[in-house]
Amino acid sequence: MSRRVELAALLLIDGLMFSLAYGLLYLARFEWQWFGPPVLYPAAFGFPMLLMTAYWMLLFAFSGLYRERYADSRLDELVALFKVVSVGVLILVFAIFIDTLEPSSTREAIFFYWASVYGLVSVGRLGVRTVQKVLRVHGYGVHRALIVGWGDKVEELYQEVARYPEAGLKVVGAIRLARPGESSALFEAEGGDPTAVATMTSTSACTIEALPRLIDELKVEDVLIALEGRDHDALLEVLRLCDGKPVKLKLVPDFYTLIGGMARTEHMYGLPLIEVLPEPMPAWEQSMKRLMDVAVSLVVLVLGLPLWLAIGLLIRLTSPGPAIYRQQRVGQHGRIFTLYKFRTMYVDAEARTGPVWATKDDPRITPIGRWLRRTRLDEVPQFWNVLKGDMSLVGPRPERPFFVEQLAREIPLYNRRHRVKPGITGWAQVRWKYDNSLEDVRQKVKFDLFYIENMSLRMDLKILFRTIYTMLAGKGQ
Structure with missing residues (x-):
């Protein structure tokens, strides 16, 4: 699914789950009275529910839970949800719950609401991510990628990308760099099919200087760098040419020792890549x-x-x-x-x-x-x-x-x-x-x-x- 559809789905599912969690809390407190007789009874149900839903959605947005989490592990997302929901419930404890519940029942009510929010939102998001994964396997909502590297490395990375369609990368081209005595070339995927190197056709002689132009023309979102550990100058040149472009840089693990703290290791459904120059601020x-x-x-x-x-x-x-x-x-x-x-x-x-x-x-x-x-x-x-x-x-x-x-x-x-x-x-x-x-x-x-x-x-x-x-x-x- 596209980024816009993904965001709309998350907002809709989260809003529904937040409302449902509040509804469960309302029934448990005022109808079933699981936590003892409440100190205060609400004048209405709908307005507090909307306020609580808006609170959670603002907190999620503030915490970055509506940012693109492309091909991230679902476990990592559940951990992030655990942290944000826990902090959000603690804020509510001091803002609301501490004055509206009997001291003896406060702990049970807080745990019940935390479990309701975390459990329902987790189920909703796992559903969205499962649908997203199925769509990516069928070619919907994938990222357009360009490979830069030496001939043998380019072919190896093509095969790796083809082996893991769940990673959602669609290779739309490659720049095959030249060793001394060889000629470099640009390759573009015919029909956008990245499943085999045989589908790539050379369109023109090409140097690495064409990288910024290709990023714009092919609407590239990820640049995959398939170089070797000794190719320091080539890597730095790729980083220079991609500076200022709205793309993510990912390279094969050989370069990890070179870039040190400027990288973040990723395993996208088994495809080992390292993101270069990630966002510095949480x-x-x-x-x-x-x-x-x-x-x-x-x-x-x-x-x-x-x-x-x-x-x-x-x-x-x-x-x-x-x-x-x-x-x-x-x-x-x-x-x-x-x-x-x-x-x-x-x-x-x-x-x-x-x-x-x-x-x-x-x-x-x-x-x-x-x-x-x-x-x-x-x-x-x-x-x-x-x-x-x-x-x-x-x-x-x-x-x-x-x-x-x-x-x-x-x-x-x-x-x-x-x-x-x-x-x-x-x-x-x-x-x-x-x-x-x-x-x-x-x-x-x-x-x-x-x-x-x-x-x-x-x-x-x-x-x-x-x-x-x-x-x-x-x-x-």
């Missing part, structure tokens, strides 16, 4: 990060509205042109979005020069713009980008497409910055000066990559506090 931290983005953005935009209107009016009065400046920037996974800023330069500042970096005493900056840059207030309209989901409060600063193309050629792993959402501020902004040259950008990329590999809420808060200090001290540029 699901609950990602949910909290997004919640913090939305909350802070709303507070800043709403409470500061009079000040933002005054700044916009001041910009209009002191120099001709709009108060808000719009510019195309590159976001997560290379997507282009429109970034908003208070205008700090004169209109058509780059009409003669084309895209150039701002310098320390840039004559194109207006007097008001210089003050806005020092205090970082020119970035305030980007809180709207954060609300829309284009950006986050903390992350690598987004760059213009013109500079991204240039810098990606000059700086290794530059596109790895696009693995995460760009931010209003970032580790590079609080640790390095304003970038005026390519060397400054190189240094900032190092800080950005450090942030991406060590993302956490604690680090985000540290960056936000340092940014506030910079604003109050007027040290921006």
Whole structure:
């Protein structure tokens, strides 16, 4: 099944099971009185049931239980459910149950509700996953995969993928790299059938540099790397070319010693693969990060509205042109979005020069713009980008497409910055000066990559506090 159908099925089944669990608790407490006479009787049944169902679904979403768990072990999902349901019931104990039950019956009621929620939701999800597995075996809802490797390794991995259709990988092509004296080639699956190497036909001579284009053209979701342990340079080149692309990288276990802590071992129904560069933040931290983005953005935009209107009016009065400046920037996974800023330069500042970096005493900056840059207030309209989901409060600063193309050629792993959402501020902004040259950008990329590999809420808060200090001290540029 597709990701959209999977999500709809999970929401429907979970909602039904949460409602059923509450219904069982209601009968046990108020009709059957298994836990003794209740202290309080509910005025209605339907509304509390809806509230409880909404509570559980929000908790599940916050904990990442509605994220794609492609071909994950069902046992792993049951363990994740156990943890989340246990925490959820503990929250309810202190919020509701502790005041509405007799002390002697509290333990039994809590265990009964926990068992009802966990048991019913587990049964529902196992049903969804079983149907999902059957559909994958028949070719529905599979991931499109591309293999990169040497000739013999490519064939071996093809056979492995064909042996485990439950893993849900559909190989749509392969890049067969060349040893010295050989020629490389691109292969595409005829009719999308990955069951045998014989169905693959060479379409053209090809080098590894074609990988980004093929990912886009073939709508690839997984890149399977079939190299050997000594091929360090080839692996690093694959990682570089896939940086910023919305794909997962999986390789055969030979490379585990090379990539160390940047990998996570997977056994997809017997198919041993290692995922490279997995998500650095756990699901609950990602949910909290997004919640913090939305909350802070709303507070800043709403409470500061009079000040933002005054700044916009001041910009209009002191120099001709709009108060808000719009510019195309590159976001997560290379997507282009429109970034908003208070205008700090004169209109058509780059009409003669084309895209150039701002310098320390840039004559194109207006007097008001210089003050806005020092205090970082020119970035305030980007809180709207954060609300829309284009950006986050903390992350690598987004760059213009013109500079991204240039810098990606000059700086290794530059596109790895696009693995995460760009931010209003970032580790590079609080640790390095304003970038005026390519060397400054190189240094900032190092800080950005450090942030991406060590993302956490604690680090985000540290960056936000340092940014506030910079604003109050007027040290921006």
